[in-house]
Amino acid sequence: MTNPLLETWDTEFGLPPFDLIEDAHFAPAIEAAMAEGLAEVEALATNAEAPTFENTVEGLMKTGATLDRVLGVFYNLAGADSTDMREEIMREFSPKLAAHSAAIYGNQALFARIEQVWLARDALDLTPEQARVLMLTHRGFVRAGAALTGDEAARMKEIKGRLATLGTQFGQNLLADERDWQRALSEDELEGLPAFVVSAVRAAGKERGAEGPVLTLSRSVIVPFLQFCPNRSLREEAWRAWVARGENGGKTDNRGVAAEILQLRAERAKLLGYDDFASYKLETEMAKTPEAVRGLLMDVWEPAKARALADAALLEERMVADGVNGPLQAWDWRYYSEARRREEFALNEAELKPYFQLENMIQASFACANRLFGLEFRPLDVALYHPDARAWEVTRKGQHVAVFIGDYFARASKRSGAWCSAMRSQRKFPDVQAPIVVNICNFAKGDPALLSYDDARTLFHEFGHALHQMLSDVTYDMISGTSVARDFVELPSQLYEHWLEVPEVLQEFAVHAETGEAMPQEMLDKVLAAATYDMGFQTVEYVASALVDLAFHEGEPPADPMAEQAKVLAGLGMPEAIVMRHATPHFAHVFTGDGYSSGYYSYMWSEVMDADAFEAFEEAGGAFDPAMAGKLEQFILSAGGSEEADVLYIKFRGRMPGVEALLKGRGLAA
Numbered sequence: 320m321t322n323p324l325l326e327t328w329d330t331e332f333g334l335p336p337f338d339l340i341e342d343a344h345f346a347p348a349i350e351a352a353m354a355e356g357l358a359e360v361e362a363l364a365t366n367a368e369a370p371t372f373e374n375t376v377e378g379l380m381k382t383g384a385t386l387d388r389v390l391g392v393f394y395n396l397a398g399a400d401s402t403d404m405r406e407e408i409m410r411e412f413s414p415k416l417a418a419h420s421a422a423i424y425g426n427q428a429l430f431a432r433i434e435q436v437w438l439a440r441d442a443l444d445l446t447p448e449q450a451r452v453l454m455l456t457h458r459g460f461v462r463a464g465a466a467l468t469g470d471e472a473a474r475m476k477e478i479k480g481r482l483a484t485l486g487t488q489f490g491q492n493l494l495a496d497e498r499d500w501q502r503a504l505s506e507d508e509l510e511g512l513p514a515f516v517v518s519a520v521r522a523a524g525k526e527r528g529a530e531g532p533v534l535t536l537s538r539s540v541i542v543p544f545l546q547f548c549p550n551r552s553l554r555e556e557a558w559r560a561w562v563a564r565g566e567n568g569g570k571t572d573n574r575g576v577a578a579e580i581l582q583l584r585a586e587r588a589k590l591l592g593y594d595d596f597a598s599y600k601l602e603t604e605m606a607k608t609p610e611a612v613r614g615l616l617m618d619v620w621e622p623a624k625a626r627a628l629a630d631a632a633l634l635e636e637r638m639v640a641d642g643v644n645g646p647l648q649a650w651d652w653r654y655y656s657e658a659r660r661r662e663e664f665a666l667n668e669a670e671l672k673p674y675f676q677l678e679n680m681i682q683a684s685f686a687c688a689n690r691l692f693g694l695e696f697r698p699l700d701v702a703l704y705h706p707d708a709r710a711w712e713v714t715r716k717g718q719h720v721a722v723f724i725g726d727y728f729a730r731a732s733k734r735s736g737a738w739c740s741a742m743r744s745q746r747k748f749p750d751v752q753a754p755i756v757v758n759i760c761n762f763a764k765g766d767p768a769l770l771s772y773d774d775a776r777t778l779f780h781e782f783g784h785a786l787h788q789m790l791s792d793v794t795y796d797m798i799s800g801t802s803v804a805r806d807f808v809e810l811p812s813q814l815y816e817h818w819l820e821v822p823e824v825l826q827e828f829a830v831h832a833e834t835g836e837a838m839p840q841e842m843l844d845k846v847l848a849a850a851t852y853d854m855g856f857q858t859v860e861y862v863a864s865a866l867v868d869l870a871f872h873e874g875e876p877p878a879d880p881m882a883e884q885a886k887v888l889a890g891l892g893m894p895e896a897i898v899m900r901h902a903t904p905h906f907a908h909v910f911t912g913d914g915y916s917s918g919y920y921s922y923m924w925s926e927v928m929d930a931d932a933f934e935a936f937e938e939a940g941g942a943f944d945p946a947m948a949g950k951l952e953q954f955i956l957s958a959g960g961s962e963e964a965d966v967l968y969i970k971f972r973g974r975m976p977g978v979e980a981l982l983k984g985r986g987l988a989a
């Protein structure tokens with residue numbers, strides 16, 4: 320049987336031959352590609368020649384090409400258009416692929432060769448990009464534990480296994496607590512709730528086989544309930560159940576799990592030669608040190624707290640007027656804040672929507688890229704994986720740049736959310752390869768398809784990631800496009816959202832679907848004001864969580880994480896009526912895996928940068944200033960991970976980012 324995944328793709332722009340690929344092709348192709356990759360690595364590791372940059376580092380980059388190509392197609396389909404068979408393949412191959420990667424990083428002979436090249440680096444006359452990929456390759460192996468031997472290697476393996484188990488357990492405990500709690504609501508208790516909340520609690524009741532409506536701890540039910548429920552004691556009961564997730568004693572209590580995770584992470588960092596887990600984790604990030612993270616968070620904390628306290632006073636006035644004597648409590652905040660929002664910032668979604676037509680927003684995102692970078696977009700008529708997916712050829716001055724695929728509509732086979740991926744990354748080694756970049760969204764279909772303002776921002780956001788991939792101009796694909804630090808990767812995407820807010824862009828593209836008229840100024844002002852509403856509260860609950868996360872991973876791990884959490888919050892002077900966005904026993908970002916451990920700060924780090932970076936355009940003369948656009952492309956969008964993120968940012972901006980623009984953007988500036 321021939322397998323199109325393993326053949327050469329003789330198609331326009333080398334696109335995968337979607338019309339020939341069947342689900343049955345994936346498993347044998349992935350198996351064959353893994354075997355091929357391991358054989359290539361084995362040949363490298365046992366090469367009789369002395370190790371050189373070419374035969375070792377470049378050699379390693381040449382391995383696994385078939386696997387990259389097959390998985391590029393498979394992961395895209397598994398996320399955007401899943402089937403039972405694709406899910407089954409995912410379940411089967413996740414552990415196999417993890418073992419495959421562990422076998423490469425655990426290859427002692429290969430690491431010994433990399434180590435030799437690394438030690439000889441000063442004499443090798445490498446280009447800056449080559450020096451960078453050598454450093455990244457070596458560091459990747461060291462961080463995976465390749466330099467450990469004997470007892471230390473055995474202990475590392477034990478720790479990794481135990482951490483994986485604990486992470487899963489933390490998540491399952493949390494799910495169990497969310498699933499097990501429910502509160503039946505009487506018809507009287509539905510009074511004052513808007514229709515959509517009533518139908519949500521009725522639906523929850525039906526789903527759980529209850530007689531009538533029930534309240535559950537699912538975020539999409541409990542948050543609107545706290546916003547709209549006028550019954551204060553019921554709000555308190557619901558809120559207390561919600562914040563107790565993972566902290567209810569018994570088998571599902573996460574406090575002990577969290578403590579053990581922190582101990583093991585610290586031990587792992589020490590084994591690898593780092594002072595503590597935060598130092599290990601931040602080494603690869605733009606922030607680099609816990610001090611830098613804390614500095615940024617504290618610069619935001621005081622203004623956010625001041626705003627939150629001022630807002631709390633306003634909300635308490637409302638509560639007193641409501642006949643309730645203070646003080647304002649955590650279960651009151653969302654309720655009175657929602658009432659204030661309705662009075663002062665209310666948007667009529669139905670009036671707003673006709674101004675954001677999907678087609679126009681796609682054209683707006685293209686038009687901005689044309690003005691900034693000279694890119695042109697031509698629709699392509701090619702076979703793709705689903706009829707809703709569309710492709711464009713991206714060119715500049717007649718030269719091919721990339722293929723861009725946009726897959727915008729929600730469907731049952733698509734994972735929720737929105738994302739950008741590259742089916743193929745830009746590179747020039749070992750051959751020149753133009754990128755194939757995909758944006759996936761979950762917008763509602765319609766005729767014409769209309770977006771909410773948030774949807775339109777999402778479209779611009781993902782297109783910003785796509786530009787990072789499409790404009791990439793590096794030699795090696797390990798540093799291509801979005802292969803950058805986690806606290807840097809959201810810069811191009813969040814920055815691009817700002818172009819949606821440029822008045823001339825809205826004037827041209829946010830036109831009414833029926834009348835063709837531009838959005839009235841008053842409506843536009845409301846849209847922008849609504850986007851920063853209640854930022855004091857949101858910033859405080861977020862920054863408090865980020866600072867607790869950081870404290871957990873610095874220095875000696877806390878024996879009692881709950882005591883440590885209390886200490887950090889007391890030190891900050893946490894406002895009475897606000898709690899952490901995620902308290903320790905349900906802080907899934909930090910405890911279900913390593914992704915955001917000691918890294919929860921990175922959302923705000925990126926936001927500080929995007930605000931600061933857009934301000935550079937405004938200072939220079941406007942959103943389309945050609946000199947700034949040139950710098951953005953040269954130092955950020957085309958540079959990928961070719962240099963440290965802080966170095967790239969300073970080249971673009973002339974200095975490190977400051978928090979002033981963020982505070983202004985969030986409405987927190989004094």
Ligand SMILES: [Zn+2]
Pocket residue numbers: 780784809812
């Ligand atoms: Zn993003």
